[in-house]
Amino acid sequence: MANLLDGKALAQKIRIQLQQEIQSLQAQAGRPPGLGVLMVGENPASSVYVRNKERACEQVGIASFGKHFPTNITQAELTEVIHSLNQNSEVDGILLQLPLPPHLNAIPLLYEISPDKDVDGLHPVNMGRLVRGEAGLRSCTPAGVMQLLREYEIEVTGKDVVVVGASILVGKPMALMLLEAESTVSITHIKTKDLAKLTCEAEILVVAAGYPKLITASHVKPGAVVVDVGINRLTDYEGRKRIVGDVDFEGVEPLVDYISPVPGGVGPMTVAMLLQNTLWSYKQRVGKNLE
Structure with a gap:
């Protein structure tokens, strides 16, 4: 019988570690890490994923800036929301939940997310950092x-x-x-x-x-x-x-x-890495020397 690679157990272990680190850093930084998850429409699978992500944020102490939008939101309106989160000093990570409704073009929207808040690791800048072996947010x-x-x-x-x-x-x-x-x-x-x-x-x-x-x-x-x-x-x-x-x-x-x-x-590891990426981005923002 093969050994099972138990991602559920490891993800829980990582969450406990993140929770402890966030508690320590928040006391020094004066605020928790913040993650904004953007969801458009009522895709059932996406709804489950977003709920899981928001619940995981709550468990480890990451503030949720999630926004759910009706299916008829326009490209320009969603772009403006992303710009607003880019400028929000309490938001360290932004995630655009895919897939989007057919009238929305995901690629330019993903490119509008600040590379330093791109916790999905999909921005060309972060992909380039991966190619070059430089530190950065990873998929x-x-x-x-x-x-x-x-x-x-x-x-x-x-x-x-x-x-x-x-x-x-x-x-x-x-x-x-x-x-x-x-x-x-x-x-x-x-x-x-x-x-x-x-x-x-x-x-x-x-x-x-x-x-x-x-x-x-x-x-x-x-x-x-x-x-x-x-x-x-x-x-x-x-x-x-x-x-x-x-x-x-x-x-x-x-x-x-x-x-x-x-x-x-x-x-479960995908969600754990999302939380880890958000913490990494937070630490870059509030000070690398915070321990």
């Missing part, structure tokens, strides 16, 4: 994967790592973080020819393709480490809904040394 999900690997003392330096998925949210920054850690990284995706041939060579396999149960037993090397980033909502023939990853857990788990479950693996 939450891949940062969570790296933290999970460190927690379980899984060495990545020199390892053959395959990333399945090349999105700007996960795949590309994931590959860059692994490269920064001196892994040998291959990036694949759903259109890769003979995907199994490449994934079977991976000592560490990170899957973020967005296709349920894409990776089966025939795709993995025995003894590998498998990190499943996928979150897919399926409905069975009886109408019951469940969440599955991009990996066929039941088929793969007996073959590998470590595997992350879905749910309870990478998902």
Whole structure:
């Protein structure tokens, strides 16, 4: 049986550490860290994510400046809200919850967020800092994967790592973080020819393709480490809904040394890294020497 990469337990451990640090820093700085999460419309999945983020903020002592807007808000109005939060000295992080309604263009809106408040790590400035290996805000999900690997003392330096998925949210920054850690990284995706041939060579396999149960037993090397980033909502023939990853857990788990479950693996780590990014931004703002 494989060892489980328990992101839920690690995320809780990180929250306790953040809560303690925030209590100490707030006493010196005179204010808590602040996070503004912007949500447009009533997308059910987004509503759950935003509630979880706001609840997590409350648990660790981060002030929430969340704003929920009707679906008919205009591009110009939302841009103005972002500018207002950029200028608000009590807000250290800004997150625009995706997806947005079709009439809104997410890319220019994300670019309007100040790079130093971009706690999702999606601004080109922060992506550039990642490419250059400079300090900065990192994309939450891949940062969570790296933290999970460190927690379980899984060495990545020199390892053959395959990333399945090349999105700007996960795949590309994931590959860059692994490269920064001196892994040998291959990036694949759903259109890769003979995907199994490449994934079977991976000592560490990170899957973020967005296709349920894409990776089966025939795709993995025995003894590998498998990190499943996928979150897919399926409905069975009886109408019951469940969440599955991009990996066929039941088929793969007996073959590998470590595997992350879905749910309870990478998902909680994404929120934990959002909180950690907000604290990092706060510390840059109120003074790096505050301890």
